[in-house]
Amino acid sequence: MKMEDMSLSGLDNSKLEAIAHEIYSDLIEDTCLGLSFEIHRSVKCGYFMLDETDSESMKDFEIVDQPGVDIFGQVYNQWKSKECVCPNCNRSIAASRFAPHLEKCLGMGRNSSRIANRRIASSNNMNKSESDQEDNDDVNDNDWSYGSEKKGSFKPAGAKKRKSEKNPNSPRRSKSLKHKNGDVSTNSDPFKYNSSSGISYENLGPEELHTLLTTQCGVISEHTKKMCTRSLRCPQHTDDQRRSVRIYLLGSSASLPEADGSTDNDSFDVVEGQTLMSRLQWDGSSDISPSDSASSKASTNNSDTRKPKKKKPSLLAVASSGGSNKKKKPKPPAPLTPGMYSELN
Amino acid sequence: MASSMNKDAQMRAAINQKLTETGERERLKELLRAKLIECGWRDQLKAHCKDVINEKGLEHVTVDDLVAEITPKGRALVPDSVKKELLQKIRTFLAQHASL
Numbered sequence: 001m002k003m004e005d006m007s008l009s010g011l012d013n014s015k016l017e018a019i020a021h022e023i024y025s026d027l028i029e030d031t032c033l034g035l036s037f038e039i040h041r042s043v044k045c046g047y048f049m050l051d052e053t054d055s056e057s058m059k060d061f062e063i064v065d066q067p068g069v070d071i072f073g074q075v076y077n078q079w080k081s082k083e084c085v086c087p088n089c090n091r092s093i094a095a096s097r098f099a100p101h102l103e104k105c106l107g108m109g110r111n112s113s114r115i116a117n118r119r120i121a122s123s124n125n126m127n128k129s130e131s132d133q134e135d136n137d138d139v140n141d142n143d144w145s146y147g148s149e150k151k152g153s154f155k156p157a158g159a160k161k162r163k164s165e166k167n168p169n170s171p172r173r174s175k176s177l178k179h180k181n182g183d184v185s186t187n188s189d190p191f192k193y194n195s196s197s198g199i200s201y202e203n204l205g206p207e208e209l210h211t212l213l214t215t216q217c218g219v220i221s222e223h224t225k226k227m228c229t230r231s232l233r234c235p236q237h238t239d240d241q242r243r244s245v246r247i248y249l250l251g252s253s254a255s256l257p258e259a260d261g262s263t264d265n266d267s268f269d270v271v272e273g274q275t276l277m278s279r280l281q282w283d284g285s286s287d288i289s290p291s292d293s294a295s296s297k298a299s300t301n302n303s304d305t306r307k308p309k310k311k312k313p314s315l316l317a318v319a320s321s322g323g324s325n326k327k328k329k330p331k332p333p334a335p336l337t338p339g340m341y342s343e344l345n
Numbered sequence: 346m347a348s349s350m351n352k353d354a355q356m357r358a359a360i361n362q363k364l365t366e367t368g369e370r371e372r373l374k375e376l377l378r379a380k381l382i383e384c385g386w387r388d389q390l391k392a393h394c395k396d397v398i399n400e401k402g403l404e405h406v407t408v409d410d411l412v413a414e415i416t417p418k419g420r421a422l423v424p425d426s427v428k429k430e431l432l433q434k435i436r437t438f439l440a441q442h443a444s445l
Contacts (some may be wrong), residue, residue: 015353015356016436016439017436019357019360019439020435020436020439023360023361023364023373024428024431024435025420027370027373027377027431028419028420028423029416029420031374031377031381032390032412032415032416032419033412035390035391035419036408036411036412036416039391039394039411040406040407040408040411043406048395048398049403
């Protein structure tokens with residue numbers, strides 16, 4: 001230190017050093033004084049001790065790090081195992097799935113009326129074989145193997161057995177509605193079905209086919225690949241569908257049987273609005289006109305996307321034109337695979 | 346003797362004035378403050394004050410008490426490295442203004 005000072009100024013190096021120390025202690029005292037004022041102020045204002053807590057109260061807030069408890073020392077709550085019992089269908093459902101289940105079970109939401117109709121129909125229906133007819137779709141449907149596979153207790157031996165064991169109010173059952181377009185409207189009168197619904201047309205001889213087609217609707221379901229066995233005037237399928245099935249099975253010379261020609265227009269007015277709506281929803285995927293089948297020949301996927309646009313103008317025309325034969329057209333259509341008819345033209 | 350004392354006092358006054366005028370004093374003070382907080386000097390003094398205040402009672406503490414407690418302890422607790430750094434800065438300042 002001395003060396004530096006001497007080099008700096010020859011005469012006053014000791015004096016300069018003294019002055020430097022003096023300045024230094026001045027600064028320290030200033031800082032001490034500042035701190036004193038600060039502490040005094042905080043004491044008088046009452047915030048000096050604020051950051052103080054006694055160690056005992058700190059222990060209450062300690063973070064617990066032990067297995068089996070959370071950081072507050074509470075026992076880990078295993079909500080996963082909790083199950084709720086549905087008040088409607090008495091199944092026990094995982095708590096996380098309960099809300100969506102209840103929505104379906106009680107029939108709220110978008111499909112409520114359809115589900116409700118179906119539930120009323122099936123609960124009134126004591127004849128199990130009838131509801132089995134409806135379920136033939138489900139049994140053969142690849143999209144819908146949920147019930148028999150998921151539930152081990154339900155033997156998938158036969159549709160009737162499975163059916164009778166199942167709770168009629170379960171929303172799982174109504175799920176099949178998504179695939180079975182328009183079946184709902186017939187549920188109010190389940191006795192229209194006869195026990196041989198779902199005839200597979202491949203097994204029939206031409207004679208049988210002919211008699212069958214003159215007495216029954218005969219439209220081939222998309223899912224079951226079986227024929228509708230209701231009357232020729234069954235409201236589920238359109239005349240066009242019936243016609244194209246006959247053309248497909250009997251040849252181009254075949255036409256709709258007489259019964260259809262005499263169909264009374266008025267009888268369909270009730271379902272007109274509903275079926276129009278349903279047609280809109282289903283994009284007119286059935287009801288295949290020759291022009292459509294021609295376009296679907298190339299690629300069915302492509303035509304599927306185009307169809308709604310094509311159909312809508314004609315739909316409006318149908319809605320506005322009254323009493324003509326066309327009016328019967330918009331029936332709740334059973335979805336037909338477009339490719340099935342591609343051979344027609 | 347009297348003249349040299351007088352000269353000394355004059356010189357000190359001139360240096361202090363220079364320190365203040367150039368703002369060097371404020372700079373040094375700020376540096377010292379930062380260094381002391383950094384090395385925990387401030388927390389040590391605060392803890393010491395806490396004991397004193399608890400002893401005397403919150404209501405009866407005066408500034409004089411605190412100054413009397415803090416200043417000697419504060420002087421003693423300043424780390425050597427801080428002291429050296431500060432003295433070096435002061436000397437540099439003095440050397441720059443030695444022509445006075």
